[in-house]
Amino acid sequence: MSESARPAVLGQNQYGKAETRVVRITRDGAVHHLKDLSVSVALSGRMEEVHLRGSNTHVLTTDTTKNTVFAFAKQHGIASAEEFGILLARHFVSSQSAISTARIRIEEYAWERVDAPGCGTARHSFVRSGQETRTAQITFDGERLEIVAGLKGLVVLNSTGSEFHGYIKDRYTTLKETTDRVLATEVNARWRYGRTDADWDACYRGTRELLLHAFAETYSYSLQQTLYAMGSRVIGQRPEVEEIRLSLPNKHHFLVDLAPFGLKNDNEVYYVADRPYGLIEATVLREGAEPGIPVDLTNL
Amino acid sequence: MSESARPAVLGQNQYGKAETRVVRITRDGAVHHLKDLSVSVALSGRMEEVHLRGSNTHVLTTDTTKNTVFAFAKQHGIASAEEFGILLARHFVSSQSAISTARIRIEEYAWERVDAPGCGTARHSFVRSGQETRTAQITFDGERLEIVAGLKGLVVLNSTGSEFHGYIKDRYTTLKETTDRVLATEVNARWRYGRTDADWDACYRGTRELLLHAFAETYSYSLQQTLYAMGSRVIGQRPEVEEIRLSLPNKHHFLVDLAPFGLKNDNEVYYVADRPYGLIEATVLREGAEPGIPVDLTNL
Amino acid sequence: MSESARPAVLGQNQYGKAETRVVRITRDGAVHHLKDLSVSVALSGRMEEVHLRGSNTHVLTTDTTKNTVFAFAKQHGIASAEEFGILLARHFVSSQSAISTARIRIEEYAWERVDAPGCGTARHSFVRSGQETRTAQITFDGERLEIVAGLKGLVVLNSTGSEFHGYIKDRYTTLKETTDRVLATEVNARWRYGRTDADWDACYRGTRELLLHAFAETYSYSLQQTLYAMGSRVIGQRPEVEEIRLSLPNKHHFLVDLAPFGLKNDNEVYYVADRPYGLIEATVLREGAEPGIPVDLTNL
Amino acid sequence: MSESARPAVLGQNQYGKAETRVVRITRDGAVHHLKDLSVSVALSGRMEEVHLRGSNTHVLTTDTTKNTVFAFAKQHGIASAEEFGILLARHFVSSQSAISTARIRIEEYAWERVDAPGCGTARHSFVRSGQETRTAQITFDGERLEIVAGLKGLVVLNSTGSEFHGYIKDRYTTLKETTDRVLATEVNARWRYGRTDADWDACYRGTRELLLHAFAETYSYSLQQTLYAMGSRVIGQRPEVEEIRLSLPNKHHFLVDLAPFGLKNDNEVYYVADRPYGLIEATVLREGAEPGIPVDLTNL
Structure with a gap:
């Protein structure tokens, strides 16, 4: 078989919903807390069917991965970007047999409180702060959990x-x-x-x-x-x-x-x-x- | 003369160098001070010659307006964006007979000091701070000075x-x-x-x-x-x-x-x-x- | 009354939904046509109530202006950016007594057809073309219609x-x-x-x-x-x-x-x-x- | 030795000048040809000295890599992004004993001619075309040359x-x-x-x-x-x-x-x-x- 006659094969692949922006407010009486994340999900596993034949039997849709981000924000709160990413990564791998690895990338945007004299005891006003963006990447392959911050x-x-x-x-x-x-x-x-x-x-x-x-x-x-x-x-x-x-x-x-x-x-x-x-x-x-x-x- | 036969005439026009980024360091012994501006110059006046005939006789080049920004940063320092803009606007109008109005727009970027324990008494380290950009616009027409901040x-x-x-x-x-x-x-x-x-x-x-x-x-x-x-x-x-x-x-x-x-x-x-x-x-x-x-x- | 004691008054104001991205497909059998616009609506009129007292009685919401863009794309099609803007501007001024002026700004993105040999007579594939963006601005104040393209x-x-x-x-x-x-x-x-x-x-x-x-x-x-x-x-x-x-x-x-x-x-x-x-x-x-x-x- | 007591060591590293924008005009009588590239150079090799002790003995400065891009554009012309990248990559590795690998990344911007009726036989007017950017990456490690386009x-x-x-x-x-x-x-x-x-x-x-x-x-x-x-x-x-x-x-x-x-x-x-x-x-x-x-x- 000549070199160019070797057929095409599928290599590394991944998919998911990128840049889901979720804001989670937690109310402690009149004192509010705020977490502001952009979450990108990338899943990989046994995905030959969908690439080669267009069969979605093993595909958890990117829309569902987005919904999961929102539902988890409600169910588990967002203790930190890393904790949140670990929960999501474990969920996708453990709940879907076709998914062997999940990589969650998160950007976190910093806010600080506005202390206005006329707000009394209420604490629900915020201003974006700092120039830098915090990042986190959590990868889980069913066994090993890798956590990269930045x-x-x-x-x-x-x-x-x-x-x-x-x-x-x-x-x-x-x-x-x-x-x-x-x-x-x-x-x-x-x-x-x-x-x-x-x-x-x-x-x-x-x-x-x-x-x-x-x-x-x-x-x-x-x-x-x-x-x-x-x-x-x-x-x-x-x-x-x-x-x-x-x-x-x-x-x-x-x-x-x-x-x-x-x-x-x-x-x-x-x-x-x-x-x-x-x-x-x-x-x-x-x-x-x-x-x-x-x-x-x-x-x- | 039919409507469309009315000829073209020159209307409002202005020119200058935009976004000259100048950083001015002032040393007070081991304590440094820093101003970080982006300066945009727009000049207008008797500019028919250059538009209609390509004659640059009345043109102070945009390159020269840029040089002036740098030279003024040395000669006068930058007390504030507004003061600096006022100096520049007055200069262009007063030094060039063809220039009747100068508009200086400035963006200022905020820095705060890094207080690192190992720096001793030296104070020359900075980190960009805040999300917002401060702006200033100074317009001088030979008589009236208008100052807009933002x-x-x-x-x-x-x-x-x-x-x-x-x-x-x-x-x-x-x-x-x-x-x-x-x-x-x-x-x-x-x-x-x-x-x-x-x-x-x-x-x-x-x-x-x-x-x-x-x-x-x-x-x-x-x-x-x-x-x-x-x-x-x-x-x-x-x-x-x-x-x-x-x-x-x-x-x-x-x-x-x-x-x-x-x-x-x-x-x-x-x-x-x-x-x-x-x-x-x-x-x-x-x-x-x-x-x-x-x-x-x-x-x- | 001293100068600074003069109270604040409301000046020029406008509001609306910005950057509604609408794509309109028209099917002529297997031949499809595509219009791709970003539409920004700005309305002005008798809006003292909402600014001074927070009463929305005269406010057509920005969400409604967005819905109107989509509905008009269906009802009237998009003959051109200018025609579409004229329809929208007339609608807002004529249907709302509190709105005296409407300004519609539009960006249009160019597409050209992909002529692929395997598509047969179907013509529904497109590729974005050109570097420039076409713009249009339509302003209607109840009497005068101004059309600016760019x-x-x-x-x-x-x-x-x-x-x-x-x-x-x-x-x-x-x-x-x-x-x-x-x-x-x-x-x-x-x-x-x-x-x-x-x-x-x-x-x-x-x-x-x-x-x-x-x-x-x-x-x-x-x-x-x-x-x-x-x-x-x-x-x-x-x-x-x-x-x-x-x-x-x-x-x-x-x-x-x-x-x-x-x-x-x-x-x-x-x-x-x-x-x-x-x-x-x-x-x-x-x-x-x-x-x-x-x-x-x-x-x- | 406890785990955390293990000292820091230097891992993969590279350096060079990024995003040097070079335009090369070739004149064929009144017909001009234009190549417009952004070139990013990344060099790696025996660089322990500079990282650990600040000694630049083995450092070809990023400024020099930029100069080399310009000089090569003159000396060799730009036949294609790939050819140009190959010349640069070979040059850095072969001329500097401390450099073992060079990676050249290039973006190429497309232009097409403006055919204006009043230009006669002159062909020196161009307009940027297309939405996409062409890319090329050339890596040379002294033996193997890898060429990636995109x-x-x-x-x-x-x-x-x-x-x-x-x-x-x-x-x-x-x-x-x-x-x-x-x-x-x-x-x-x-x-x-x-x-x-x-x-x-x-x-x-x-x-x-x-x-x-x-x-x-x-x-x-x-x-x-x-x-x-x-x-x-x-x-x-x-x-x-x-x-x-x-x-x-x-x-x-x-x-x-x-x-x-x-x-x-x-x-x-x-x-x-x-x-x-x-x-x-x-x-x-x-x-x-x-x-x-x-x-x-x-x-x-």
Whole structure:
């Protein structure tokens, strides 16, 4: 049989409802609590029939997976994104014989309370807060439960404490070395937990703080060094984290040349470029851990 | 001469550099301060030559307007978005005889400090904060200076304290009345000041807080009522504000029907729809003020 | 009464449902036709009650305006975006005594047929086409009907035939003059018709073609000149158009300096910058016409 | 040593300049040709030094990778996205001893000529065309060259010829079965070639056409079935393709319930929902091929 005559076969496949936005209000008298999630379900299993012959016998519809998200929000509440994802992932695999693996991806949007003097004891007003989005991914294959948390859109900047020099100069190199530059990035991180129960909200807050502190405290000779400092800080101080993947776009702040106007720019005026941008990505693992987080965190 | 034979003439026109992103760092020893603006310049005046004959004799290039933004950030610093805009607007009109009006639009991005324990006395680390963007528009025509401030992207939600009923029912009405709903919106506001000097940052913070408080404290029978409560609160308590325009998309939170699953939804589980959405827009003015803010705040 | 004691009053206001996406299929045997619109309704009239006291007595809900869009798509079909908007605008004003003005904004998305050999005589497969979005705005105040058509997102480029020199040089000017540059822009246009019935689809196609041809055929000494050539071409050749507003961002293509690599760049290699960008905006009118299109086509 | 005491180590890492937008003009007398690419470079190799100690000795800067893109556009031209990516990938690996693998990702934007009557024989005017973006990914590890092509943003719709029924009904199922629905999706595809030289532009055009035809010609009982028909059509008719990954969001077109208005909706009026949406993803391979394309084509 010639090479091109080999027929087509079905490979990895998954399906489900993406981006179901659910808001869950819990009332504790006049004090309300709010959880705001976007939930994406991806199921896989024995799905040859539907792909090859269009038979839906083994298909739990994406519409049903959406309904399940809403019903579970009522029945179980949303203790945390991770808890909610675990419940959903276990449900799909355990209730459907054809489904062998469920992956639940969640974005969580942060709100804080508005403390208005005229509201008395009522506490039901909120304002969206922060730039970053919290993420969680729960995967269950019937046996193993994998929990990956993360964040994206956390924009940070050091206005000094960053140098860049000593790099390779080849025929195409024009960049000038510098001993004082602005270092700014938009942190995109995912970290995998080595356990399946924890105070997930506390883990998130703790990890986020370590990332911020490591960024601020690292005197930097390259964004790679800063990235590794951030990742190893998390591995070193959060024993529940086995692995962290960081994707750090270098949000270039270039010093404006003011000399043509007879002015000196003593690291005071910068222009911010959108594109192109350096993109630094790496995984930092606990020694001996198996890497499990995909390499591509951005959809470039 | 037939109607269609009437020739073409040039009407209102303006030009300039849009979205120049400038970051200004000010060093006070180890304590750094940061201003982060996107500045858009629009100039108009005697520009028939360039439109009709391609002669650039009266054209200050958009590239030069960009350079001016950077040079002014160095020479004058950025005391506030409004002060910076005033300086730029006055400069273009006073230095170029062909330019009669300059309009400067500014977006300002908020940063807060990262207080990391290992930074010692150094204070040069920042994280982007808040969801909203502050805006300012300064227009100078050689005589009159108009200052309009604003914000966009401020997302707020009341989880109760909102009813909606008593509206017109025509042939196409299917909406059910409700005495308890979630009310959420993304505040897009511009307000015009009646004066040309003030503590602009304090004015902004004060107005933003009034908008938040009025939203939270208003028991609402319609989003129009809430909008007017927000606008009139600002007019009533900020004497420097002559007029405010609010554009409030109704970020619909619909109660999920859980009855098919044998569950009761006691105002607990909502789904959030993206489109379509109600859009409520109005101007609230101080009695006797001339309206000056354009009606279209969104680019629908 | 002191100035600040003047109370707040309600100014211009409008409301309605924005971005209702309606797809209308018409079946002509096995040949299907498709119209794909996003419709935004804005109503205004005697709305003091709802703003000041929360009474919805005069409020036709935004939900009802959405339902009306769908019902009219069934009852009347969608002959063109303009025809559909005229029907809706007339309906709201004539059927509701409190509504004095209706403004309908429409975006139309283009599709073309997929001619697949295995489809036989069936013609029900489509692919989205083109980069640009067609727009229409119909305003009816009970007497006057105003029809404004437009497009946005039409990206065009001339790889030669553009010079730029002879401009003002002030203290902040660094730009080099050039006699051969790339000229590229994303056309954002709105034009107002002087009549209320026409073959609107033919008018749109004709105007779009004139814009493209005038851009291509104009040897340019400035983007302003090109803009005016485009606008006056439309006024000159489409007698039904009274006024056109063009907003043209200069999509800068900068020549890359290859000299450091020992290479000559003979107008061959360009890098494209996102921001900042020159923004050139102007109205071209038929002599004697009253300008009616707002100045801000972009939401800067 | 306790589990948490295991130290951090560096895992997979890569870096480079992302989204360098390069436009290459080639002049053939008055006839110009244009290539418009966004190029993202990712390099990996012996990078422990820079991550762990901030030493840039082995770092070719991201700025240099950007310069190389521009210089190569001049030196070699851009025969096709794939050819250009192969040249770049080989260059980085062969010229830098520390770099062991280079991955070049490219987006290509389509333009077509504007044929204006007044241009005479000049052919230097272009308009952006099509909705979809062509993609290419070239990976070279010093030995093996992997070439993956693709497209994204190709929106297609069948207005009939689609049924959906026979699926699982569980406690959370409410969806009604249908024997005639609109099927629409935005095709996101990547396919891996089994060879390293070919007429890449012809391969792209041929594959794109097969995807369109298979979508149009398949009478569908599920989007999974349509996906597999599209993938297997490519594997069956393009011998150079070893594997294709498709990610198909179900762009839901829901029939509007017009009964409350006394109207019948005979598959004529649909509303289009943005979110949530079904997302169907699968790989189709030539029998015996090793899957090589990552599962996540979207950045959910």
